[in-house]
Amino acid sequence: MSYKIPMIDLKEELKLIRTPILEMMTEVLDSGEYILGEKGEQLEKIIASYVQASYGLGTANGTDALLLALKALDIGPGDEVITTPLTFFATGEVIAEVGAKPIFVDIDEETYNIDPTKIEKAITKNTKAILVVHLYGKAANMKDIMDIADAYGLKVIEDACQAIGTEYNGKRVGAIGDVGCFSFFPSKNLGAFGDAGFIVTNQKEIYEKIKSLRNHGSKKKYHHSLIGMNSRMDEFQAAVLLVKFNFLDIFLHKRKEVAKRYSEDLPSILRTPDKHNNREHTFHQYCIELDKRDELASFLNNKGIATAVYYPIPLHLQEAFDYLNYKLGDFPVAEKVAKRILALPISPTLTFRDQNYIISCVKHFLQG
């Protein structure tokens, strides 16, 4: 289905960056260096410094970034990792993938992220880490989370896949915990032209370990000291990201402007995000809440406006996690939000006119 107004308009973005991207990609083509080359190294420095982290590493995708983070922290069978049930499936999937047990903790209705007041009850002698998600680009309550982690000696991994550039108390997310993970999936706030991911850390040891793990546990060719995996960012994606990085702050600013306008013009009964808090949110998604969510979605759909639900089924109710024996009612806040949440189109290229149209259609629905 093609919409008059899509969730995000990557073709419109491409018009702005097509020429420099083709030039940069041609450089890669001519270099003959396609994996672990100059562009990737350049990107690692630039992104690490942008996130205010000491070290950065490109990976094949965001999911692998999370997987490598868990492996680097030696998390595996017998271990428990605490996380949120309201996130993309990959967050929970990687915990199970390393053989550890995902332990879900309900969300805080204000941030849509893990509720720190409920974490301590979930900690056992097997708990090794908290995997925090900054959902929709909104920072989780990192102060309380770091305090709990410190008190119990737990590691903190940040799933910042939706939150590059988001700040929390003057720090960029991803660089606050032990390891931070990003996704450069095409539709993310910084998107490649294929799969790509990124890891940041301030700890040299973790950096060295992940650098080896992403390359078959090898530091020297054909010498393997660890069981690793193949998860490197290719040079073409690095080239695309080097160009797009120059637009990141402009694009994030545009997103915030669109978000502010939504929050000013839409009735607060829709639980619109706070329009003043523009550092802790980079608006990967702009979400509203209402009981008649599905009706509004189909109303807008008929007007040519795309919407999306992130996410309709919380992780504890996903079939793949049946073996964990969670049930409906275990996490009432996440369950309620999953039924009511609706993401409206937000992209740096959304025009005033199109946004006015969206806003007037939403208001029309509420009045009808």
Ligand SMILES: *Cc1c(COP(=O)(O)O)cnc(C)c1O
């Ligand atoms: C996109 C995303 C991922 C996975 O990233 P990929 O690059 O698609 O593997 C993980 N967690 C969250 C919260 C995401 O939004």
